[in-house]
Amino acid sequence: MAAQAQQETALGPVGTSAHDSLRDREISVEQQHLDRVYRRLEEKIHEAEFLMNDAAQRGHVGTPGALAERDAQVFRAGIHLNRLNNEFEDFLFGRIDLLLGKDGKKGPDGAYTAVEPAEGAVRPDNTADIAETLHIGRIGVLDEEYAPLVIDWRAPAAAPFYRSTPVDPGRVVRRRVIRSKGRKVLGVEDDLMRPELTARLDGRELPVIGDGALMAALGQARTHTMRDIVASIQAEQDLVIRAPAASVTYVEGGPGTGKTAVALHRAAYLLYQDRRRYAGGILIVSPTPLLVAYTEGVLPSLGEEGQVAIRAVGSLVDGVQATVYDSPSVARAKGSYRMLKVVRKAARGALERGDAPTRLRVVAFGRRIELDAEELERVRRTALSGTAPVNLLRPRARRLLLDALWVRSGAAGRHTDPELAAELRSSFDEDILCEDSFTEFLDAWWPELTPRAVLDAMADEKRLGRWARRILTPGEVRKVARSLRRDGLSVHDVAVLDELQAVLGVPARPRKKRELDPLDQLTGLEELMPVREESQRERAERLAQERTEYAHVIVDEAQDLTPMQWRMIGRRGRHATWTVVGDPAQSSWSDPDEAAEARDEALGTRPRRRFTLTVNYRNPAEIADLAAKVLALAMPGSEAPSAVRSTGVEPRFSIARDALGETVRAEAARLLDMVDGTVGVVVAMNRRQEAARWLDGLGDRVVALGSLEAKGLEYDATVVVSPAEIADESPAGLRVLYVALTRATQQLTVVSGERDEPDAAGVPDLLRD
Numbered sequence: 001m002a003a004q005a006q007q008e009t010a011l012g013p014v015g016t017s018a019h020d021s022l023r024d025r026e027i028s029v030e031q032q033h034l035d036r037v038y039r040r041l042e043e044k045i046h047e048a049e050f051l052m053n054d055a056a057q058r059g060h061v062g063t064p065g066a067l068a069e070r071d072a073q074v075f076r077a078g079i080h081l082n083r084l085n086n087e088f089e090d091f092l093f094g095r096i097d098l099l100l101g102k103d104g105k106k107g108p109d110g111a112y113t114a115v116e117p118a119e120g121a122v123r124p125d126n127t128a129d130i131a132e133t134l135h136i137g138r139i140g141v142l143d144e145e146y147a148p149l150v151i152d153w154r155a156p157a158a159a160p161f162y163r164s165t166p167v168d169p170g171r172v173v174r175r176r177v178i179r180s181k182g183r184k185v186l187g188v189e190d191d192l193m194r195p196e197l198t199a200r201l202d203g204r205e206l207p208v209i210g211d212g213a214l215m216a217a218l219g220q221a222r223t224h225t226m227r228d229i230v231a232s233i234q235a236e237q238d239l240v241i242r243a244p245a246a247s248v249t250y251v252e253g254g255p256g257t258g259k260t261a262v263a264l265h266r267a268a269y270l271l272y273q274d275r276r277r278y279a280g281g282i283l284i285v286s287p288t289p290l291l292v293a294y295t296e297g298v299l300p301s302l303g304e305e306g307q308v309a310i311r312a313v314g315s316l317v318d319g320v321q322a323t324v325y326d327s328p329s330v331a332r333a334k335g336s337y338r339m340l341k342v343v344r345k346a347a348r349g350a351l352e353r354g355d356a357p358t359r360l361r362v363v364a365f366g367r368r369i370e371l372d373a374e375e376l377e378r379v380r381r382t383a384l385s386g387t388a389p390v391n392l393l394r395p396r397a398r399r400l401l402l403d404a405l406w407v408r409s410g411a412a413g414r415h416t417d418p419e420l421a422a423e424l425r426s427s428f429d430e431d432i433l434c435e436d437s438f439t440e441f442l443d444a445w446w447p448e449l450t451p452r453a454v455l456d457a458m459a460d461e462k463r464l465g466r467w468a469r470r471i472l473t474p475g476e477v478r479k480v481a482r483s484l485r486r487d488g489l490s491v492h493d494v495a496v497l498d499e500l501q502a503v504l505g506v507p508a509r510p511r512k513k514r515e516l517d518p519l520d521q522l523t524g525l526e527e528l529m530p531v532r533e534e535s536q537r538e539r540a541e542r543l544a545q546e547r548t549e550y551a552h553v554i555v556d557e558a559q560d561l562t563p564m565q566w567r568m569i570g571r572r573g574r575h576a577t578w579t580v581v582g583d584p585a586q587s588s589w590s591d592p593d594e595a596a597e598a599r600d601e602a603l604g605t606r607p608r609r610r611f612t613l614t615v616n617y618r619n620p621a622e623i624a625d626l627a628a629k630v631l632a633l634a635m636p637g638s639e640a641p642s643a644v645r646s647t648g649v650e651p652r653f654s655i656a657r658d659a660l661g662e663t664v665r666a667e668a669a670r671l672l673d674m675v676d677g678t679v680g681v682v683v684a685m686n687r688r689q690e691a692a693r694w695l696d697g698l699g700d701r702v703v704a705l706g707s708l709e710a711k712g713l714e715y716d717a718t719v720v721v722s723p724a725e726i727a728d729e730s731p732a733g734l735r736v737l738y739v740a741l742t743r744a745t746q747q748l749t750v751v752s753g754e755r756d757e758p759d760a761a762g763v764p765d766l767l768r769d
């Protein structure tokens with residue numbers, strides 16, 4: 001608003017056409033710049049292609065030095081081409097006009113580095129000249145003279161674009177967001193950071209267009225994929241994105257404060273800062289596959305393909321994609337620290353199978369020797385003592401069996417001479433080891449256990465009962481065993497599988513010799529080479545398969561992780577730096593203290609850098625105010641973030657008398673007519689399938705979601721079905737309801753059933769004052 005006022009004062013009263021012509025003129029100024037940028041990009045693409053061809057022509061032979069140089073050249077050109085060829089929707093999106101800086105120093109990107117204006121940059125009569133104009137884009141582009149045509153948004157010189165505010169403007173006079181599609185500039189929106197100044201650029205007064213980019217961005221209709229926020233990152237968010245990578249960056253903030261967006265932009269920023277280091281991989285852990293699908297396009301739109309693996313917590317183990325949810329009580333048993341104890345017992349106990357041999361018979365020195373069940377049991381117990389991974393104990397078990405057979409053979413006391421005794425023993429062992437029956441026995445009696453096989457063994461209620469004695473209640477044992485007999489793994493089973501993998505261990509196998517390209521060895525750069533044919537998802541999957549640990553781990557919706565899940569993620573970041581984002585008020589986990597302990601164990605003693613995000617960019621105030629009522633019940637005393645805008649549209653309440661499905665369908669259809677984008681219908685988890693049927697035929701702008709699946713997502717409009725059902729689903733139900741109520745960017749309808757005890761206006765008990 002300040003910007004508009006300034007514009008009108010500067011130009012005098014203006015009619016619409018004057019207004020439009022000023023806007024058109026400014027658009028054409030930016031268009032000229034964008035044309036120049038594209039001309040330069042084309043030159044760079046030709047250059048990169050030339051370099052690639054030139055390098056290829058140098059062939060595969062040469063001195064190691066020449067080959068290394070060739071490879072490095074191909075690498076650089078490849079990265080470049082990959083970036084340049086990326087069709088960015090709005091390649092160039094920002095501009096700042098700056099006062100003269102304190103010193104005349106330039107940074108590596110060709111821009112002046114000073115944050116504060118030089119003395120005298122503003123004259124006593126509050127006039128000033130613009131000394132520098134910087135354009136900000138998704139990647140940096142230099143002109144022929146190495147002057148910056150576009151500054152990469154992650155470069156230090158771009159920071160004032162995000163950090164500058166009218167309260168603390170630094171050198172920035174005007175901040176402009178440029179909207180473009182392909183090569184065409186469509187619009188500009190300006191914010192004036194120093195409204196008190198009359199600033200001149202090339203002798204003309206600096207014009208100001210529009211009333212700010214943030215509101216324009218927030219008002220846009222939502223699709224099923226998240227957009228980047230690169231053109232409108234706010235100052236408090238920028239501090240998080242650019243925080244140093246070291247140790248743990250811990251970010252809290254209520255719904256809609258941009259935690260997910262910030263986490264994704266931070267991944268892109270870290271790669272920009274230190275690409276080599278993060279070639280070790282960045283892992284982003286997301287709560288659901290729906291949120292992975294929703295966010296997965298953001299990094300490519302920021303110019304980052306590969307290097308970052310975004311994975312749902314149910315897909316962290318290779319080859320597994322769990323989407324099934326356990327009932328709250330089963331989830332609680334499987335996710336808690338108690339399960340760790342059960343898993344450790346199961347991993348050892350799984351060797352005792354009904355079909356395992358109970359007698360070992362061998363022939364050595366021409367005699368038959370036998371170990372009975374009791375003896376075998378004793379050997380097994382001795383072998384299993386301690387905590388070493390079960391699969392690595394097979395050689396120890398074999399040795400103990402040989403010892404027991406040796407004792408049983410009676411040959412032990414035959415020689416007093418130690419050398420002769422040792423020789424005799426070694427030929428005894430050899431005799432047995434080359435017998436097929438011994439190896440067959442060992443394979444059956446001490447097989448290599450897979451996590452899956454042990455999990456299957458846990459599905460047997462009797463066996464699980466033994467392993468979980470005094471750890472789980474009999475009721476829990478029954479329910480957990482039953483859940484494991486169902487088809488398909490649950491999200492919580494995945495952490496159990498991963499723990500089993502750690503407890504069982506993988507025995508060393510003879511290594512297959514990999515055929516190496518000698519160039520790989522020379523440079524080690526093959527990991528960094530962009531492979532253009534691969535999509536982000538394919539590359540992430542490939543990288544994840546190759547990797548068990550990452551250089552940086554970003555955890556989104558961290559408040560939901562169970563202790564077992566923290567352990568699983570912790571194993572992937574033992575040497576990593578971390579960014580952890582979450583909101584305790586949205587936690588669907590019933591025991592936050594236990595989860596906090598597991599989190600602290602995963603993060604170790606690394607120092608924490610804490611940030612809080614305070615502004616809700618998603619919900620209009622009308623929806624945020626309603627959700628705040630549930631927050632007050634779920635977490636009394638905690639503060640809701642303040643909504644940045646208001647739409648004047650109050651949430652709507654509707655009562656479904658006997659026809660829940662029909663009412664929900666009608667409300668969803670109504671919202672589809674009112675908004676351009678998406679509609680989400682959030683129901684209690686056990687109504688998921690039913691709800692999908694209610695919406696049959698309404699088109700793909702509307703989706704039905706279980707309450708736990710709504711996590712992190714957003715829609716133009718939402719229908720929240722029976723708050724009471726959602727709240728009663730689990731001990732964390734009120735917090736889950738808070739999540740459900742905070743998904744809409746424009747409109748919210750609450751449908752109540754009988755259980756909600758709605759008043760005459762349809763407002764359910766839980767949402768009344």
Ligand SMILES: Nc1ncnc2c1ncn2[C@@H]1O[C@H](COP(=O)(O)OP(=O)(O)OP(=O)(O)O)[C@@H](O)[C@H]1O
Nearest residue numbers: 229232233234255256257258259260261617618712
């Ligand atoms: N600076 C910004 N400019 C424009 N849009 C923004 C900005 N910050 C956040 N948003 C938008 O606000 C919405 C909420 O952001 P995001 O999903 O990252 O929030 P969140 O804190 O993760 O929310 P939740 O905790 O509810 O999952 C998104 O649509 C995001 O694009």
